[in-house]
Amino acid sequence: MKSVRFVAVLLAVLALASPALAAREFTDDAGRKVTLPDRIERVYAAGPPASVLVLALAPDKLIGWTRHFRDDESQWVPKKYAELPELGRLTGRGSTANVEVVLKEKPDVIVDVGSTRETYASLADRVQSQTGIPYVLLDGHLETTPAQLEKLASVLGVPERGKELSAYASRIMGELRDGIAAIPMDKRPTIYYARGPQGLQTGLGGSINVEAIELLGAKNVAGGERGGLTNVGLEQVVLWDPEVIVTNDPNFYRDVWKLPVWNSVSAVRSKRVYLSPHLPFGWFDFPPGANRLIGLIWLSDILYPGTFHHDLKREVARFYKLFYQQEPTAAQVDSLLAEPGVSPR
Amino acid sequence: MILPRTRFPAGIAIALVLLLVLVAWSFTVGRFAVATGDVIRVLWASLFGEESGLARNVDAIVLQVRAPRVAAALCVGAALAAAGAAYQNLFRNPLVSPDILGVSAGCALGAGLAVLASLPIEAIQAFAFVGGLIAVGLVVAIGTWIGGRDPILTLVLTGVVVGSLFGAGIALVKYVADPYNQLPAITFWLLGSFTGALPRDLPATLLPIALSVAALWLLRWRIDVLALSEDEAVSLGIDAKRLRIAIIVAATLSTASAVSLAGTIGWIGLLVPHAARMLTGAAFARLLPLSIVLGAGFMLAVDTACRTMFATEIPPGVVTAFVGTPVFIVLLAVAFRRSQ
Numbered sequence: 001m002k003s004v005r006f007v008a009v010l011l012a013v014l015a016l017a018s019p020a021l022a023a024r025e026f027t028d029d030a031g032r033k034v035t036l037p038d039r040i041e042r043v044y045a046a047g048p049p050a051s052v053l054v055l056a057l058a059p060d061k062l063i064g065w066t067r068h069f070r071d072d073e074s075q076w077v078p079k080k081y082a083e084l085p086e087l088g089r090l091t092g093r094g095s096t097a098n099v100e101v102v103l104k105e106k107p108d109v110i111v112d113v114g115s116t117r118e119t120y121a122s123l124a125d126r127v128q129s130q131t132g133i134p135y136v137l138l139d140g141h142l143e144t145t146p147a148q149l150e151k152l153a154s155v156l157g158v159p160e161r162g163k164e165l166s167a168y169a170s171r172i173m174g175e176l177r178d179g180i181a182a183i184p185m186d187k188r189p190t191i192y193y194a195r196g197p198q199g200l201q202t203g204l205g206g207s208i209n210v211e212a213i214e215l216l217g218a219k220n221v222a223g224g225e226r227g228g229l230t231n232v233g234l235e236q237v238v239l240w241d242p243e244v245i246v247t248n249d250p251n252f253y254r255d256v257w258k259l260p261v262w263n264s265v266s267a268v269r270s271k272r273v274y275l276s277p278h279l280p281f282g283w284f285d286f287p288p289g290a291n292r293l294i295g296l297i298w299l300s301d302i303l304y305p306g307t308f309h310h311d312l313k314r315e316v317a318r319f320y321k322l323f324y325q326q327e328p329t330a331a332q333v334d335s336l337l338a339e340p341g342v343s344p345r
Numbered sequence: 346m347i348l349p350r351t352r353f354p355a356g357i358a359i360a361l362v363l364l365l366v367l368v369a370w371s372f373t374v375g376r377f378a379v380a381t382g383d384v385i386r387v388l389w390a391s392l393f394g395e396e397s398g399l400a401r402n403v404d405a406i407v408l409q410v411r412a413p414r415v416a417a418a419l420c421v422g423a424a425l426a427a428a429g430a431a432y433q434n435l436f437r438n439p440l441v442s443p444d445i446l447g448v449s450a451g452c453a454l455g456a457g458l459a460v461l462a463s464l465p466i467e468a469i470q471a472f473a474f475v476g477g478l479i480a481v482g483l484v485v486a487i488g489t490w491i492g493g494r495d496p497i498l499t500l501v502l503t504g505v506v507v508g509s510l511f512g513a514g515i516a517l518v519k520y521v522a523d524p525y526n527q528l529p530a531i532t533f534w535l536l537g538s539f540t541g542a543l544p545r546d547l548p549a550t551l552l553p554i555a556l557s558v559a560a561l562w563l564l565r566w567r568i569d570v571l572a573l574s575e576d577e578a579v580s581l582g583i584d585a586k587r588l589r590i591a592i593i594v595a596a597t598l599s600t601a602s603a604v605s606l607a608g609t610i611g612w613i614g615l616l617v618p619h620a621a622r623m624l625t626g627a628a629f630a631r632l633l634p635l636s637i638v639l640g641a642g643f644m645l646a647v648d649t650a651c652r653t654m655f656a657t658e659i660p661p662g663v664v665t666a667f668v669g670t671p672v673f674i675v676l677l678a679v680a681f682r683r684s685q
Contacts (some may be wrong), residue, residue: 048525067523089524096520196530197466198541204657224656229529231658233540234410238402239377248526251465259543261409264402286525 026155029139030121036134037108040156044107044133046090046097049114049140049289052281053148055081056165056290056323058156063087063105066096069280075332076280077324090127103131109155113148113289114140115208142211145290146170168322169293173215176300179307180217189303190219192242192267193285195229199245199252199262202232208288212295218244218303234261241266244303245273248285253341274302275341280324294319302344312337348625356625360638367642371415371649376656377406388412409544417542417550417606418648419641422613424554424603426640428596429614430621430632431561434572435592436497439622443600443614446504446593450511451480452604453535457518460530466541469534470549470605476511477601483507485593496589536660537608539648546606553602557595561633564591568629610662612669613640620676 026034043061045051054062055077064087074082087105088097090112102110110127114120116139128135136155138148146166153162180188193210195201203209205223213220221240222232238261245267247253253275256262267273276284276295283295297315300308313333321327328336337343348356372388373381383399387407390397397404428443436445444450455476459469488496488503515535522528561568567588571578578585600614617640618632625631644661647668651659 195526196533197460197464197469200538200540201529201533222656229533231533231536231538231540231660232656233376233652233658235406235652236376236656236658238406238410241402251463255465259409261405261543264405282525286523288525 026134026136028116028124028136029151030116030124030137032121032124032137034128034134034136036136036155040108042105042107042109043156044087044090044102044105044110046110046112046135047114048089048281048287050111050138052287052289052291052323053113053152054111054156055325057149057153057161058158059325061156063107073280076320076326076328078326081325099127099131103133107133109133110135111138111152111155112136113138113152140288141208142215142288142292142296143173145293146173149290165322169290172293172296176216176296176308179300180304183217183304183307187304188218189243189272190221190240191244191246191303192221192237192240194245194247194252194256195249195285197249197251199247199249199256200232200234200237201229203229203285209285211288212284212292212299213246216296216300216303238264243267243270243272246276246284246299246302247273247341248276248278248282250275250339250341272302272344273341274344275339277336277339277342279336290323293323298342305344312343347623350628350631353625353631357631357634357638360635360642364638364642364645367645368415368419371418371645372407372411374649374653375406375411376653377402379403379406383407413542413544413547414539414648414652415645416547417539418645420547420550420554421539421603421607421610422617422640422642422644423558423637424599424640425610425614425644426617426621426636427558427561427633428600428603429640430618430629430636431568431592431596432614433618433622434568434627434629434632435589436501437572439619440615441501442611443596444508444609445501446484446597447480447508447511448477448597448600449604449609450508450515452477452601453609454480454511454514454518456534456605456608457515457522457531460527460534461518461522463527470546473605474601477604478597480507480511481593481597481601485590496586534608537610537662538651538658538660539607540652540658542606550602550606553598557599558633558637560591560595561629564588564595565630565633568592569627572627572629608662610644610665612662612665612673613644616665616669616673616676617643619673623676623680 023035023037026036028034041061042063043054044063045054048066051065059081062084064085066089068086069082087102090097110133116137120137124135124137138151146169149166149169150162153159191213193202202222204225204227205220206226207228209229210220221242243266256268256273262268276282281287281291283298294316297310298312301310316333317327372384383403384407387397387399387404391408425443432441432443432445433439452473455472456469459472484500484503484507488500491499493499519528519531522531567583570581570583571585571588575585618636621632621635621639625635647661647664651661651664
């Protein structure tokens with residue numbers, strides 16, 4: 001991993017140092033060697049995690065989104081970016097993009113961030129040979145966010161911006177890790193991630209949906225088994241008896257206080273159920289991209305009250321300015337944090 | 346193997362006793378260990394409106410989780426089996442299942458649209474129910490409009506066509522759904538599960554099922570006549586067309602409420618009436634009650650396995666298929682070899 005990063009940085013430096021070099025080679029996280037044009041001005045992000053990264057690093061190079069911004073989402077990014085066209089997504093999980101439409105936009109590079117397994121590597125190879133456009137595939141795990149930022153910045157030719165954002169991400173994750181390392185295991189709460197309208201879908205250990213929990217050292221009650229998303233029974237949740245519940249579904253958040261059976265779960269009795277904000281991108285789970293960084297700060301205060309003393313409003317304003325290119329107004333931040341379930345009771 | 350008519354009351358009594366044993370067993374097992382004595386205390390106390398004096402979560406497990414789940418599994422199994430039995434007699438075909446007229450596809454599309462709009466669970470269930478009714482309503486309307494000499498064949502063909510249209514609708518909904526959040530929710534819904542069954546869901550499910558089963562029971566003699574041949578039915582003064590619609594309405598109501606609660610669960614509506622027919626013959630007055638008891642028992646056994654085997658749930662539709670396929674093959678072999 002380190003050597004890949006080193007090579008990437010080296011290549012970026014080389015590319016900058018010698019503008020005469022017409023093309024440069026980049027080894028992506030799937031181990032694919034991709035020849036990139038010297039200057040990259042137009043980027044097609046193949047999935048939402050890649051869109052988030054490009055928006056943060058070089059928004060003017062972004063040629064479109066995988067789907068249109070909805071009205072409530074578009075007020076969080078500058079208008080000219082929110083109004084970019086919808087081009088569809090090209091990831092393995094159900095592509096909606098029409099390759100001809102993508103080609104018509106003449107991207108210099110296609111970027112995807114997520115799984116680097118064989119399925120996705122072969123998909124990248126196929127699209128690249130079909131379109132003749134270099135396709136870069138980067139690992140999308142939460143803990144590699146700083147590396148993603150630097151690597152993608154070197155691809156896009158904005159290494160300075162990459163360093164700035166990568167340093168920010170490293171600092172946040174480092175501070176959280178250091179703070180949490182000092183917390184004894186028995187002070188770390190058990191947490192259940194409730195998805196779906198009934199809150200009965202959850203992420204097993206190692207699933208991309210619960211990376212924030214694992215990174216913050218809390219105990220995912222469903223982490224005993226490894227896998228992806230799954231259905232669980234109410235009885236099992238009562239048995240797990242989590243101390244904290246995090247959900248992304250406002251309907252479930254509303255219901256959880258009303259249903260008698262949830263009332264026998266510790267998290268509900270002690271009012272430690274939280275709803276993750278989702279504007280313009282989710283804070284906790286989806287898309288599984290750099291957007292989750294602000295969620296880490298939010299969740300760390302929920303899991304370990306009184307440990308970090310974050311000024312959440314300031315952190316939100318800062319993160320949004322850095323990654324979404326527009327500092328939200330105080331009223332916007334207030335509205336985000338005032339949604340029921342977002343702020344600790 | 347077929348039970349003589351005079352022995353039928355004894356046979357159904359035995360089946361009912363077995364079902365009761367199964368219900369009792371299902372109440373006492375689960376991921377959360379509750380002693381059998383405590384289960385009885387909680388149920389006893391709730392019957393007489395007293396406090397059980399046990400921990401709150403024990404009360405909640407028995408009354409809010411297991412009781413509605415057991416009830417839901419029984420109802421859904423009974424509803425699917427009853428609808429299957431009615432359809433198999435109506436269409437004079439033992440290979441017909443309750444979703445032959447597109448009710449499951451309609452329910453699935455309704456539910457998918459509701460998930461797409463991020464509606465709460467009650468709305469998802471309501472959308473599913475209405476979707477199922479719309480699909481079957483379309484089939485009946487189109488089938489009637491087409492007419493033809495063989496109304497049954499017209500109905501079945503229209504059902505296939507409308508079912509695949511709704512299937513395409515589901516595919517479209519999944520395609521436009523957000524792949525990180527809505528798509529998994531739709532997929533899980535389509536797989537079916539009793540995990541979210543709550544006491545508040547039961548009235549809306551129980552009532553239509555009870556009404557349709559009662560209607561089928563009242564029509565039991567006429568259904569038998571209709572199963573012989575349509576001409577015979579007409580000569581006996583039965584309005585075949587009306588009767589057909591009544592059966593379709595009853596079977597659709599019960600299937601749609603079952604599917605909107607538990608998702609699409611295959612095999613029960615096909616396998617159980619088939620097995621019941623082998624045990625008691627095709628006379629609807631005996632086939633219906635036996636199908637109901639067997640369907641309820643099979644569904645409950647499957648769901649109990651689904652919720653107890655692992656920390657995570659197994660989709661009941663998968664278990665019914667894994668259990669149903671070999672059982673069905675054996676039944677077929679027994680029936681066909683005997684008839685040779």
